Amino acid sequence: MQFTYQARTPEGEERSGTIEARSLEGATEILQRNNLIIVEIQPAAGAASIFKQQLRFFDHVSQRDVVIFSRQLATLFEAQVPLVQAFKTLAGESENIVFRTAIGEILEDASGGSSLSQAFSRHPHIFSQFYVNMVRAGEESGKLGEVFSFLADHLERSYALTSKARTSLIYPAFIFSAFVGVIVVMLVVVVPRISDIFKEIGTELPIYTRAIIGLSSFFRAWGIWLLILLAIGAVFLWRFLLTERGRDLWDAIKIRLPLIGGLLRKIYLTRLTDNLATLIVAGIPIIRALQITADVVQNRVYAKIILAASDSVRGGSTISYAFERYNDIPPIITQMIKIGEESGRLDVILKSAARFYQRDVDNLLDNFVSLIEPALIIMLGLGVGVLVAAVLFPLYNLSSIL
Numbered sequence: 001m002q003f004t005y006q007a008r009t010p011e012g013e014e015r016s017g018t019i020e021a022r023s024l025e026g027a028t029e030i031l032q033r034n035n036l037i038i039v040e041i042q043p044a045a046g047a048a049s050i051f052k053q054q055l056r057f058f059d060h061v062s063q064r065d066v067v068i069f070s071r072q073l074a075t076l077f078e079a080q081v082p083l084v085q086a087f088k089t090l091a092g093e094s095e096n097i098v099f100r101t102a103i104g105e106i107l108e109d110a111s112g113g114s115s116l117s118q119a120f121s122r123h124p125h126i127f128s129q130f131y132v133n134m135v136r137a138g139e140e141s142g143k144l145g146e147v148f149s150f151l152a153d154h155l156e157r158s159y160a161l162t163s164k165a166r167t168s169l170i171y172p173a174f175i176f177s178a179f180v181g182v183i184v185v186m187l188v189v190v191v192p193r194i195s196d197i198f199k200e201i202g203t204e205l206p207i208y209t210r211a212i213i214g215l216s217s218f219f220r221a222w223g224i225w226l227l228i229l230l231a232i233g234a235v236f237l238w239r240f241l242l243t244e245r246g247r248d249l250w251d252a253i254k255i256r257l258p259l260i261g262g263l264l265r266k267i268y269l270t271r272l273t274d275n276l277a278t279l280i281v282a283g284i285p286i287i288r289a290l291q292i293t294a295d296v297v298q299n300r301v302y303a304k305i306i307l308a309a310s311d312s313v314r315g316g317s318t319i320s321y322a323f324e325r326y327n328d329i330p331p332i333i334t335q336m337i338k339i340g341e342e343s344g345r346l347d348v349i350l351k352s353a354a355r356f357y358q359r360d361v362d363n364l365l366d367n368f369v370s371l372i373e374p375a376l377i378i379m380l381g382l383g384v385g386v387l388v389a390a391v392l393f394p395l396y397n398l399s400s401i402l
Contacts, residue, residue, distance in 0.1 A: 003027040004043075005019060005031060007037055015036060061126045063155075064159060065094070073090060076090075087110075090103055106123070115139055117133075120132050128295065134147055134284075137284055140283070154275075161358065161361060165365060186387045188223065191391065195216065197395075198213075212391070248300050251299045263365070266364065269353075269357050270358050271298065273350045287310050290309055293306055308322065318341050320335070320341060323337065337349065
Protein backbone atom coordinates (compact mmCIF):
# COMPACT_ATOMS: atom_id res chain seq x y z
CA MET A 1 0.00 0.00 0.00
CA GLN A 2 1.33 3.47 -0.90
CA PHE A 3 1.44 6.49 1.42
CA THR A 4 2.20 10.12 0.63
CA TYR A 5 4.20 12.04 3.20
CA GLN A 6 5.62 15.43 4.06
CA ALA A 7 8.58 15.46 6.42
CA ARG A 8 11.64 17.40 7.53
CA THR A 9 15.23 16.39 8.13
CA PRO A 10 16.85 17.17 11.51
CA GLU A 11 18.44 20.16 9.75
CA GLY A 12 15.01 21.51 8.75
CA GLU A 13 15.05 20.57 5.09
CA GLU A 14 11.59 19.69 3.73
CA ARG A 15 11.03 16.32 2.08
CA SER A 16 7.92 14.85 0.40
CA GLY A 17 7.06 11.84 -1.68
CA THR A 18 5.45 8.41 -1.59
CA ILE A 19 6.45 5.28 0.27
CA GLU A 20 5.34 1.65 0.01
CA ALA A 21 4.42 -0.13 3.27
CA ARG A 22 1.90 -2.65 4.60
CA SER A 23 0.31 -0.19 7.04
CA LEU A 24 0.41 3.42 8.21
CA GLU A 25 2.47 2.43 11.23
CA GLY A 26 4.92 0.57 9.01
CA ALA A 27 5.36 3.62 6.75
CA THR A 28 5.90 5.83 9.81
CA GLU A 29 8.53 3.45 11.14
CA ILE A 30 10.44 3.44 7.82
CA LEU A 31 10.51 7.24 7.67
CA GLN A 32 11.65 7.51 11.29
CA ARG A 33 14.46 5.04 10.60
CA ASN A 34 15.64 7.45 7.90
CA ASN A 35 15.82 10.23 10.54
CA LEU A 36 12.86 12.13 9.09
CA ILE A 37 10.46 14.17 11.22
CA ILE A 38 6.97 13.45 9.87
CA VAL A 39 4.73 16.46 9.25
CA GLU A 40 1.89 14.63 7.47
CA ILE A 41 1.32 11.11 6.17
CA GLN A 42 -1.77 9.55 4.59
CA PRO A 43 -2.76 6.76 2.17
CA ALA A 44 -2.07 7.67 -1.44
CA ALA A 45 -5.15 8.30 -3.57
CA GLY A 46 -5.39 6.61 -6.95
CA ALA A 47 -6.79 3.75 -8.96
CA ALA A 48 -4.13 1.30 -7.80
CA SER A 49 -4.85 1.81 -4.12
CA ILE A 50 -8.60 1.64 -4.73
CA PHE A 51 -8.13 -1.60 -6.66
CA LYS A 52 -6.13 -3.06 -3.80
CA GLN A 53 -8.80 -2.02 -1.32
CA GLN A 54 -11.45 -3.75 -3.44
CA LEU A 55 -9.34 -6.91 -3.58
CA ARG A 56 -8.92 -6.71 0.19
CA PHE A 57 -12.63 -7.49 0.49
CA PHE A 58 -11.91 -11.02 -0.69
CA ASP A 59 -8.97 -11.43 1.72
CA HIS A 60 -11.35 -12.41 4.48
CA VAL A 61 -10.16 -13.75 7.80
CA SER A 62 -13.04 -14.53 10.13
CA GLN A 63 -13.19 -13.62 13.79
CA ARG A 64 -13.27 -17.33 14.55
CA ASP A 65 -9.86 -17.78 12.86
CA VAL A 66 -8.35 -15.05 15.05
CA VAL A 67 -9.93 -16.54 18.18
CA ILE A 68 -8.52 -20.02 17.45
CA PHE A 69 -5.10 -18.56 16.58
CA SER A 70 -4.96 -16.57 19.83
CA ARG A 71 -5.94 -19.57 21.96
CA GLN A 72 -3.42 -21.82 20.24
CA LEU A 73 -0.67 -19.20 20.56
CA ALA A 74 -1.45 -18.74 24.27
CA THR A 75 -1.25 -22.51 24.78
CA LEU A 76 2.10 -22.71 22.97
CA PHE A 77 3.49 -19.84 25.06
CA GLU A 78 2.35 -21.58 28.24
CA ALA A 79 4.18 -24.70 27.04
CA GLN A 80 7.29 -22.49 26.56
CA VAL A 81 7.52 -23.23 22.84
CA PRO A 82 9.95 -20.78 21.15
CA LEU A 83 8.30 -17.94 19.24
CA VAL A 84 9.61 -18.99 15.81
CA GLN A 85 8.52 -22.58 16.27
CA ALA A 86 5.11 -21.48 17.58
CA PHE A 87 4.40 -19.36 14.51
CA LYS A 88 5.64 -22.03 12.13
CA THR A 89 3.33 -24.54 13.78
CA LEU A 90 0.31 -22.22 13.61
CA ALA A 91 1.01 -21.28 9.99
CA GLY A 92 0.89 -24.97 9.11
CA GLU A 93 -2.31 -25.50 11.12
CA SER A 94 -4.34 -22.67 9.53
CA GLU A 95 -6.69 -23.71 6.71
CA ASN A 96 -7.21 -20.10 5.59
CA ILE A 97 -4.64 -19.25 2.90
CA VAL A 98 -4.82 -15.50 3.61
CA PHE A 99 -4.33 -16.04 7.33
CA ARG A 100 -1.52 -18.55 6.75
CA THR A 101 0.26 -16.00 4.55
CA ALA A 102 -0.20 -13.27 7.17
CA ILE A 103 1.26 -15.50 9.92
CA GLY A 104 4.26 -16.21 7.70
CA GLU A 105 4.78 -12.48 7.11
CA ILE A 106 4.52 -11.78 10.84
CA LEU A 107 7.16 -14.43 11.51
CA GLU A 108 9.38 -12.95 8.80
CA ASP A 109 9.04 -9.41 10.22
CA ALA A 110 9.68 -10.57 13.78
CA SER A 111 12.72 -12.56 12.67
CA GLY A 112 13.98 -9.47 10.81
CA GLY A 113 14.11 -7.35 13.95
CA SER A 114 10.60 -5.88 14.23
CA SER A 115 8.74 -6.25 17.48
CA LEU A 116 5.83 -8.66 17.52
CA SER A 117 3.33 -5.80 17.96
CA GLN A 118 4.79 -3.99 14.93
CA ALA A 119 4.54 -7.19 12.89
CA PHE A 120 0.87 -7.59 13.89
CA SER A 121 0.14 -3.92 13.12
CA ARG A 122 1.07 -4.48 9.47
CA HIS A 123 -2.11 -6.56 9.09
CA PRO A 124 -4.88 -4.19 10.28
CA HIS A 125 -7.52 -6.09 8.27
CA ILE A 126 -6.90 -9.08 10.59
CA PHE A 127 -5.65 -7.69 13.92
CA SER A 128 -7.40 -4.67 15.44
CA GLN A 129 -5.72 -1.83 17.32
CA PHE A 130 -6.97 -3.46 20.49
CA TYR A 131 -5.08 -6.64 19.62
CA VAL A 132 -1.88 -4.81 18.65
CA ASN A 133 -1.83 -2.67 21.78
CA MET A 134 -2.42 -5.69 24.01
CA VAL A 135 0.58 -7.43 22.40
CA ARG A 136 2.67 -4.25 22.83
CA ALA A 137 1.71 -4.14 26.51
CA GLY A 138 2.78 -7.77 26.88
CA GLU A 139 6.14 -7.01 25.29
CA GLU A 140 6.76 -4.00 27.53
CA SER A 141 5.76 -5.85 30.71
CA GLY A 142 7.51 -9.11 29.79
CA LYS A 143 4.22 -11.00 30.20
CA LEU A 144 3.48 -11.88 26.61
CA GLY A 145 2.17 -15.35 27.48
CA GLU A 146 -0.30 -13.94 30.01
CA VAL A 147 -1.42 -11.26 27.57
CA PHE A 148 -2.19 -13.85 24.89
CA SER A 149 -4.23 -15.78 27.48
CA PHE A 150 -6.13 -12.55 28.27
CA LEU A 151 -6.63 -11.97 24.55
CA ALA A 152 -7.86 -15.50 23.93
CA ASP A 153 -10.37 -15.26 26.80
CA HIS A 154 -11.57 -11.83 25.71
CA LEU A 155 -11.92 -12.75 22.03
CA GLU A 156 -13.77 -15.96 22.90
CA ARG A 157 -16.28 -13.97 24.97
CA SER A 158 -16.71 -11.43 22.19
CA TYR A 159 -17.05 -14.13 19.52
CA ALA A 160 -19.59 -16.06 21.59
CA LEU A 161 -21.69 -12.93 22.07
CA THR A 162 -21.61 -12.00 18.37
CA SER A 163 -22.28 -15.57 17.24
CA LYS A 164 -25.24 -15.97 19.57
CA ALA A 165 -26.77 -12.68 18.40
CA ARG A 166 -26.30 -13.64 14.75
CA THR A 167 -27.62 -17.19 15.22
CA SER A 168 -30.66 -15.93 17.12
CA LEU A 169 -31.69 -13.81 14.15
CA ILE A 170 -31.22 -16.46 11.44
CA TYR A 171 -34.43 -18.39 12.06
CA PRO A 172 -36.69 -15.30 12.35
CA ALA A 173 -35.12 -13.96 9.14
CA PHE A 174 -35.84 -17.30 7.42
CA ILE A 175 -39.47 -17.28 8.57
CA PHE A 176 -39.95 -13.69 7.42
CA SER A 177 -38.38 -14.47 4.03
CA ALA A 178 -40.69 -17.47 3.67
CA PHE A 179 -43.65 -15.26 4.52
CA VAL A 180 -42.73 -12.71 1.86
CA GLY A 181 -42.09 -15.47 -0.69
CA VAL A 182 -45.45 -17.16 -0.08
CA ILE A 183 -47.32 -13.86 -0.33
CA VAL A 184 -45.60 -12.95 -3.60
CA VAL A 185 -46.29 -16.37 -5.14
CA MET A 186 -49.95 -16.19 -4.11
CA LEU A 187 -50.37 -12.68 -5.54
CA VAL A 188 -48.49 -13.27 -8.78
CA VAL A 189 -49.43 -16.89 -9.61
CA VAL A 190 -52.52 -18.08 -7.73
CA VAL A 191 -54.76 -15.01 -7.40
CA PRO A 192 -54.66 -14.04 -11.11
CA ARG A 193 -55.95 -17.48 -12.15
CA ILE A 194 -58.79 -17.32 -9.64
CA SER A 195 -59.65 -13.74 -10.64
CA ASP A 196 -60.07 -14.87 -14.25
CA ILE A 197 -62.75 -17.32 -13.10
CA PHE A 198 -64.57 -14.55 -11.22
CA LYS A 199 -64.45 -12.29 -14.28
CA GLU A 200 -65.97 -14.98 -16.51
CA ILE A 201 -68.83 -15.57 -14.10
CA GLY A 202 -69.35 -11.85 -13.36
CA THR A 203 -70.36 -12.37 -9.74
CA GLU A 204 -70.23 -9.60 -7.15
CA LEU A 205 -67.08 -9.93 -5.02
CA PRO A 206 -66.54 -8.84 -1.40
CA ILE A 207 -64.41 -5.74 -0.85
CA TYR A 208 -61.50 -7.70 0.65
CA THR A 209 -61.39 -10.00 -2.38
CA ARG A 210 -61.40 -6.99 -4.73
CA ALA A 211 -58.57 -5.48 -2.70
CA ILE A 212 -56.48 -8.68 -3.03
CA ILE A 213 -57.16 -8.88 -6.77
CA GLY A 214 -56.23 -5.20 -7.18
CA LEU A 215 -52.98 -5.73 -5.28
CA SER A 216 -52.25 -8.77 -7.45
CA SER A 217 -52.87 -6.74 -10.64
CA PHE A 218 -50.55 -4.01 -9.39
CA PHE A 219 -47.71 -6.47 -8.73
CA ARG A 220 -48.16 -8.13 -12.13
CA ALA A 221 -48.20 -4.80 -13.97
CA TRP A 222 -45.57 -2.91 -11.97
CA GLY A 223 -43.66 -5.61 -10.12
CA ILE A 224 -40.57 -5.48 -12.37
CA TRP A 225 -40.40 -1.69 -12.17
CA LEU A 226 -40.88 -1.86 -8.42
CA LEU A 227 -37.94 -4.29 -8.15
CA ILE A 228 -35.79 -2.01 -10.32
CA LEU A 229 -36.73 0.98 -8.18
CA LEU A 230 -35.92 -0.95 -5.00
CA ALA A 231 -32.56 -2.03 -6.45
CA ILE A 232 -31.68 1.56 -7.37
CA GLY A 233 -32.76 2.72 -3.93
CA ALA A 234 -30.65 0.00 -2.31
CA VAL A 235 -27.58 1.11 -4.29
CA PHE A 236 -28.05 4.76 -3.29
CA LEU A 237 -28.65 3.74 0.32
CA TRP A 238 -25.51 1.59 0.29
CA ARG A 239 -23.44 4.46 -1.11
CA PHE A 240 -24.89 6.83 1.48
CA LEU A 241 -24.05 4.42 4.30
CA LEU A 242 -20.43 4.44 3.13
CA THR A 243 -20.19 8.17 3.90
CA GLU A 244 -19.38 9.58 7.34
CA ARG A 245 -22.85 11.08 7.70
CA GLY A 246 -24.49 7.86 6.57
CA ARG A 247 -22.58 5.71 9.06
CA ASP A 248 -23.35 8.17 11.86
CA LEU A 249 -27.04 8.15 11.02
CA TRP A 250 -27.26 4.35 10.68
CA ASP A 251 -25.49 3.71 13.98
CA ALA A 252 -27.80 6.21 15.71
CA ILE A 253 -30.89 4.55 14.18
CA LYS A 254 -29.77 1.02 15.14
CA ILE A 255 -29.73 1.68 18.88
CA ARG A 256 -33.19 3.30 18.73
CA LEU A 257 -35.00 0.65 16.72
CA PRO A 258 -37.99 -0.94 18.44
CA LEU A 259 -37.42 -4.41 19.90
CA ILE A 260 -33.75 -4.82 18.90
CA GLY A 261 -32.49 -1.32 19.79
CA GLY A 262 -32.27 -2.12 23.51
CA LEU A 263 -30.51 -5.39 22.73
CA LEU A 264 -27.92 -3.66 20.53
CA ARG A 265 -27.27 -1.01 23.19
CA LYS A 266 -26.48 -3.72 25.72
CA ILE A 267 -24.17 -5.47 23.24
CA TYR A 268 -22.22 -2.23 22.70
CA LEU A 269 -22.07 -1.57 26.44
CA THR A 270 -20.73 -5.09 26.95
CA ARG A 271 -17.98 -4.38 24.42
CA LEU A 272 -17.22 -1.03 26.03
CA THR A 273 -16.81 -2.37 29.56
CA ASP A 274 -15.11 -5.64 28.60
CA ASN A 275 -12.58 -4.05 26.21
CA LEU A 276 -11.77 -1.21 28.60
CA ALA A 277 -11.30 -3.61 31.53
CA THR A 278 -9.02 -5.88 29.50
CA LEU A 279 -6.86 -2.96 28.37
CA ILE A 280 -6.53 -1.59 31.91
CA VAL A 281 -5.52 -5.02 33.22
CA ALA A 282 -2.85 -5.15 30.49
CA GLY A 283 -1.39 -1.87 31.77
CA ILE A 284 -2.47 0.37 28.86
CA PRO A 285 -2.72 4.06 29.99
CA ILE A 286 -6.34 5.04 30.55
CA ILE A 287 -6.48 7.68 27.80
CA ARG A 288 -5.02 5.28 25.24
CA ALA A 289 -7.33 2.52 26.51
CA LEU A 290 -10.36 4.75 25.90
CA GLN A 291 -9.17 5.60 22.38
CA ILE A 292 -8.66 1.92 21.51
CA THR A 293 -12.06 1.00 22.97
CA ALA A 294 -13.67 3.66 20.76
CA ASP A 295 -12.15 1.92 17.73
CA VAL A 296 -13.42 -1.56 18.61
CA VAL A 297 -16.87 -0.83 20.06
CA GLN A 298 -18.26 -0.86 16.47
CA ASN A 299 -20.84 1.87 16.93
CA ARG A 300 -20.07 5.47 16.07
CA VAL A 301 -22.46 6.91 18.67
CA TYR A 302 -20.62 5.16 21.49
CA ALA A 303 -17.24 5.74 19.81
CA LYS A 304 -17.82 9.51 19.88
CA ILE A 305 -18.91 9.35 23.52
CA ILE A 306 -15.78 7.39 24.47
CA LEU A 307 -13.47 9.76 22.54
CA ALA A 308 -15.13 12.76 24.21
CA ALA A 309 -14.55 11.05 27.58
CA SER A 310 -10.91 10.54 26.60
CA ASP A 311 -10.54 14.27 25.94
CA SER A 312 -12.20 15.05 29.29
CA VAL A 313 -9.87 12.67 31.13
CA ARG A 314 -6.89 14.29 29.41
CA GLY A 315 -8.16 17.60 30.79
CA GLY A 316 -8.28 16.24 34.34
CA SER A 317 -11.84 14.93 34.52
CA THR A 318 -12.91 11.43 35.56
CA ILE A 319 -14.47 8.86 33.24
CA SER A 320 -17.66 8.69 35.28
CA TYR A 321 -18.13 12.47 35.15
CA ALA A 322 -17.53 12.47 31.39
CA PHE A 323 -20.06 9.66 30.83
CA GLU A 324 -22.74 11.31 33.01
CA ARG A 325 -23.46 13.87 30.26
CA TYR A 326 -24.71 11.24 27.80
CA ASN A 327 -28.12 9.56 27.91
CA ASP A 328 -26.80 6.57 25.94
CA ILE A 329 -24.63 5.59 28.92
CA PRO A 330 -26.93 4.15 31.63
CA PRO A 331 -26.60 5.64 35.14
CA ILE A 332 -25.67 2.21 36.51
CA ILE A 333 -22.52 2.23 34.35
CA THR A 334 -21.46 5.71 35.47
CA GLN A 335 -22.08 4.81 39.12
CA MET A 336 -20.09 1.59 38.88
CA ILE A 337 -17.21 3.39 37.13
CA LYS A 338 -17.29 6.09 39.83
CA ILE A 339 -17.02 3.43 42.53
CA GLY A 340 -14.16 1.81 40.64
CA GLU A 341 -12.30 5.11 40.31
CA GLU A 342 -12.73 5.95 43.98
CA SER A 343 -11.67 2.49 45.15
CA GLY A 344 -8.81 2.08 42.67
CA ARG A 345 -10.40 -1.11 41.30
CA LEU A 346 -11.75 0.18 38.01
CA ASP A 347 -10.75 -2.97 36.09
CA VAL A 348 -12.60 -5.23 38.53
CA ILE A 349 -15.73 -3.07 38.46
CA LEU A 350 -15.71 -2.93 34.65
CA LYS A 351 -15.37 -6.72 34.48
CA SER A 352 -18.39 -7.03 36.78
CA ALA A 353 -20.36 -4.65 34.56
CA ALA A 354 -19.35 -6.64 31.47
CA ARG A 355 -20.50 -9.91 33.06
CA PHE A 356 -23.79 -8.25 34.09
CA TYR A 357 -24.52 -7.05 30.55
CA GLN A 358 -23.34 -10.35 29.08
CA ARG A 359 -25.93 -12.24 31.15
CA ASP A 360 -28.55 -9.62 30.31
CA VAL A 361 -27.83 -9.96 26.57
CA ASP A 362 -28.00 -13.76 26.82
CA ASN A 363 -31.40 -13.57 28.55
CA LEU A 364 -32.71 -11.00 26.06
CA LEU A 365 -31.60 -13.11 23.10
CA ASP A 366 -33.24 -16.24 24.56
CA ASN A 367 -36.48 -14.34 25.25
CA PHE A 368 -36.37 -12.64 21.85
CA VAL A 369 -36.05 -15.94 20.02
CA SER A 370 -38.73 -17.65 22.12
CA LEU A 371 -41.19 -14.80 21.43
CA ILE A 372 -40.35 -13.84 17.85
CA GLU A 373 -40.59 -17.36 16.41
CA PRO A 374 -44.26 -17.99 17.33
CA ALA A 375 -45.10 -14.35 16.48
CA LEU A 376 -43.67 -14.75 12.97
CA ILE A 377 -45.40 -18.10 12.49
CA ILE A 378 -48.71 -16.52 13.51
CA MET A 379 -48.06 -13.62 11.12
CA LEU A 380 -47.31 -16.08 8.33
CA GLY A 381 -50.48 -18.03 9.08
CA LEU A 382 -52.64 -14.88 9.20
CA GLY A 383 -51.22 -13.54 5.95
CA VAL A 384 -51.78 -16.78 4.08
CA GLY A 385 -55.16 -17.23 5.79
CA VAL A 386 -56.37 -13.81 4.63
CA LEU A 387 -55.35 -14.57 1.06
CA VAL A 388 -56.96 -18.00 1.11
CA ALA A 389 -60.15 -16.63 2.68
CA ALA A 390 -60.35 -13.85 0.08
CA VAL A 391 -60.26 -16.50 -2.64
CA LEU A 392 -62.22 -19.38 -1.11
CA PHE A 393 -65.19 -17.49 0.34
CA PRO A 394 -66.37 -16.16 -3.04
CA LEU A 395 -65.84 -19.64 -4.54
CA TYR A 396 -67.88 -21.19 -1.73
CA ASN A 397 -70.68 -18.66 -2.21
CA LEU A 398 -70.55 -19.29 -5.94
CA SER A 399 -70.88 -23.06 -5.48
CA SER A 400 -73.85 -22.49 -3.13
CA ILE A 401 -75.65 -20.43 -5.73
CA LEU A 402 -75.00 -22.98 -8.46
